[in-house]
Amino acid sequence: EIVLTQSPGTLSLSPGERATLSCWASQSITGYLAWYQHKPGQAPRLLIYDTSNRATGVPARFSGSGSGTDFTLTISSLEPEDFAVYYCHQRANWPLTFGQGTKVEIK
Amino acid sequence: QVELVQSGAEVKKPGASVKVSCKASGYTLTNYAISWVRQAPGQGLEWMAWIDISKGIMKFGQKVQGRVTLTTDTSTSTFYMELTSLRSDDTAMYYCTRDRANGPQPPNDYWGQGTLVTVSS
Numbered sequence: 001e002i003v004l005t006q007s008p009g010t011l012s013l014s015p016g017e018r019a020t021l022s023c024w025a026s027q028s029i030t031g032y033l034a035w036y037q038h039k040p041g042q043a044p045r046l047l048i049y050d051t052s053n054r055a056t057g058v059p060a061r062f063s064g065s066g067s068g069t070d071f072t073l074t075i076s077s078l079e080p081e082d083f084a085v086y087y088c089h090q091r092a093n094w095p096l097t098f099g100q101g102t103k104v105e106i107k
Numbered sequence: 108q109v110e111l112v113q114s115g116a117e118v119k120k121p122g123a124s125v126k127v128s129c130k131a132s133g134y135t136l137t138n139y140a141i142s143w144v145r146q147a148p149g150q151g152l153e154w155m156a157w158i159d160i161s162k163g164i165m166k167f168g169q170k171v172q173g174r175v176t177l178t179t180d181t182s183t184s185t186f187y188m189e190l191t192s193l194r195s196d197d198t199a200m201y202y203c204t205r206d207r208a209n210g211p212q213p214p215n216d217y218w219g220q221g222t223l224v225t226v227s228s
Contacts, residue, residue, distance in 0.1 A: 001169060034214050036152070043202055043218035044144075044152065055213050087152050091207070091214055095168045096142075096154040 002090050004099035012107040019075040021102045023088035028068045032091040035073045039084045109133040111219035118225045119193050126189040127222045129203030137161040142206040143188045145199040159208045193226045
């Protein structure tokens with residue numbers, strides 16, 4: 001099973017600041033990595049898939065990059081609605097797996 | 108518009124089974140798969156299972172392998188996930204998602220509203 005490790009566990013930032021979230025895979029997953037945003041009381045929302053493709057309706061301030069085992073989600077300038085938990089998700093090998101999540105909180 | 112509507116909350120005793128439904132609409136079912144993802148209280152997301160609707164191929168997560176059954180009723184566009192031998196650590200919010208089958212579709216791009224399953228004696 002591919003283990004995804006996200007860092008940091010919690011990111012404390014102010015609106016307008018840049019957020020950089022990392023996801024490391026225990027083995028190469030080529031580019032089959034997705035990112036989801038999850039807010040309390042809501043279903044998760046797809047943001048990025050296949051490393052860098054934004055899902056429909058996702059603002060341009062969200063971007064994804066990486067390859068092999070190292071991947072990054074960047075939020076260029078945090079909006080109040082961006083404070084949430086973010087999960088990476090690999091689709092290279094079965095079983096599919098999620099990272100443990102990074103909480104982006106208001107500083 | 109794409110919509111996934113799940114069945115209501117369940118309370119079950121340890122050792123019992125639960126069957127959660129997910130009714131899909133607004134897209135061609137056979138072009139996609141359905142995944143099931145759960146979140147235990149205070150925990151992260153856990154991928155459980157996946158079914159390619161057109162081919163009937165299924166894949167399962169290690170924690171639920173052998174305890175989960177996926178079925179499809181194409182006449183009503185409804186998908187079912189049954190989990191047996193329930194334990195307290197199966198207490199979670201369960202989500203169905205429209206997932207990638209075998210192509211460039213975005214994965215898990217639509218989610219059901221979630222079904223809370225509580226396992227308690």
